[in-house]
Structure formats: structure tokens, C-alpha cells
Amino acid sequence: EVQLVESGGGLVPPGGSLRLSCAASGFDFDKYILAWFRQGPGEERAVVAALYTATGMTHYPDPTMGRFTISRDNARPTLYLQMNLLKPGDSGIYYCAAAPPHAAPHPWYSAPYYDHWGQGTQVTVSP
Secondary structure, eight states, rough: OOOOEEEEOOOEEETEEEEEEEEEEEGGGGSSEEEEEEOOTTTTOOEEEEEEEETTTTOOTTTTTTEEEEEEEETTTTEEEEOOOOGGGGGGEEEEEEEEOOOOSSOOSSGGGOEEEOEEEEEEOOO
């Protein structure tokens, strides 16, 4: 059974940093495509960082480019999201997601591409 368990969320002031972790089990971690998504109140889940394992290619949307970094530790196995220079607009529930590489009508960094999700961890950026 695929399991993804996020941790590391919390309250941080604007300009601060957080590192989220996602402990993975039940699948070939080093073969899956992995990503982090954020969901704000009343919003759809939107990607903040994604990692295409086979090539090492990463995807960051403009709002997180240069501030967020996705990484993985295959030995643990754990996915990380380092978030720097946080803004109030970064607040929301953060989910990690995993999927085996597959053909799909959706981009590999979009929510419909993923079929395994964690339970989420809350991040609040506020003074």
C-alpha cells in the first residue's frame, strides 16, 4: 500500500523558512514522479514543485521559482520541500503526491497526473 506522510508545517512569519518532509513507503520511491501541491481556502490544488525522477528534471511555477526547492533522499525514502522567503500567499495545506511515469493528457506536474496523495500539512505565513 502506498503511503505518503507529510510533516514540518507550522506558523512562520513573512520572510521566514520552513522545510516540509514527506515520508514514503509501499512503492518504488526512486522510480516515481513526485511533487508538492498547495491548496488554499476555496482554491484548487496547485503545484509548487515537482520532480521527474528519471531525468532529474524539476518544475517550479513562477510564484515559487527561486524560493522553493524540491529534493529527495532515496535512502530514507523521503521527499523534501525547502521553502524560503515565505509570503502570506504561500499559506495553505501542502500535500505531497506520487505517480509512476505514465502517458496522460495532463502535464506531469499537474494534479490530475497523480494518484497517490498524503494527508497534508498546514503552513501559515503570518506576522
